[in-house]
Amino acid sequence: MFMRKPVPAAARTLLWIRVLNQLGSYALAFLAVLTGPELAPAALASFGIAALASRWMGAFLLDRLPPRTVLALGLALTGLSLLVLAAARTPPHILGAVVLVGLAFELYEPATQELLARVATGTGRQHVYALLGVCLSAGGAIAGLLAAVLLPLGVHWLVITDAITCLAAAGVALAFLPRGEERAAAPRRRWRPPAPLLRLTLASTAFATGSLAVMMFIPLALLERGAPSWAPGLTLAGAAVLSPLALWAAGRHLARLSHGSVLGGGTVLLGLLALAMAITDQAWPTAAAYLVSTAANGLLLGRWQALVADAAPEPERPRWFAFQGSSWGVAQPVVPGLVAVFGSFAGAPGAGAFWTAALAFLAVPLVLSYS
DSSP states (O other), X not given: OOSSXXXXXXXXXXXXXXXHHHTTGGGGGGHHHHHXXXXXXXXXXXXHHHHHHHHHHHHHHXXXXXXXXXXXXXXXXXXXXXXXXXXXXXXXXXXXXXXXXXXXXXXXXXXXXXXXXXXXXXXXXHHHHHHHHHHHHHHHHHHHHHHHHXXXXXXXXXXXHHHHHHHHHXXXXXXXXXXXXXXXXXXXXXXXXOHHHHHHHHHHHHHHHHHHHHHHHHHHHHHHTTOOTTHHHHHHHHHHHHHHHXXXXXXXXXXXXXXXXXXXXHHHHHHHHHHHHHHOOOHHHHHHHHHHXXXXXXXXXXXXXXXXXXXXXXXXXHHHHHHHHHHHXXXXXXXXXXXXXXXXXXSSXXXXXXXXXHHHHHHHHHXXXXX
């Protein structure tokens, strides 16, 4: 699947840019460590709200600027704001810097999706979007190794390294991406998301809820069920390998199927696997089901973005990307509350997370098929 189709030159360049940026993306995972336990809740909440706003700002900038410009601007502003965060010392300055990082953090996401939508068409779109997911996963794995090396030097060095990778990626974008053209701006009227976009976003929010419930709680669930301390790390490492392998092995056969069919069937399988993890109380069956679910999830890489790119009217496409992409930002603060509710009935947070995931995944095909 990865190299069986030619990838447009601009898409290849963009993938390298995002991998370069991803090499330093570990810093924000340590935001709570940087801010300290007392400031962490306010900092994380502020960052989340600002990041949602930044995705929308990125979409509106695409009404007037080409994707290359918005991409480079977002990366550069993220790098500069991270340097401000690294230099901040007092709580007010830290919170202010966190908000600045959040406001820049997702400016380039709609530009990434829009540029790929411009350079690829048909089944090629799903191919390049899937490649983006695989490349970001690989970059994230390398980032974890860099974090292990740099963390003993202090969290501030993680932030500084993240800033450097952002600024370097911005420079590469300006130097090597095609200039592109400004798009025909969306009509100057009050924009409302149409019904198909609302339905698609609701479905992707359910998918994000299920995915985050599993990802956030699988280490805890394995330890709750008696796994040795090294098992969660080994399980996550195995999952990182299986996802792209599954896409490579089966992606060509699934390419002829519609995005809705693959997403609907795939999420039913994910829901059944989450249900199996919720029912069992043994560590190794849980790990095995998680590895299978990761392989199944790999087959869905790129499908949501390709579905949006194919369905959106071209003048409104950046806003469709921003609106649908907000589903992960909405799901993230919702998941812990749902897990707490289901965990109170299931008897443990891990089981509660899997019940949350099962119901969320099984809701996806129902929403997608509703008309």
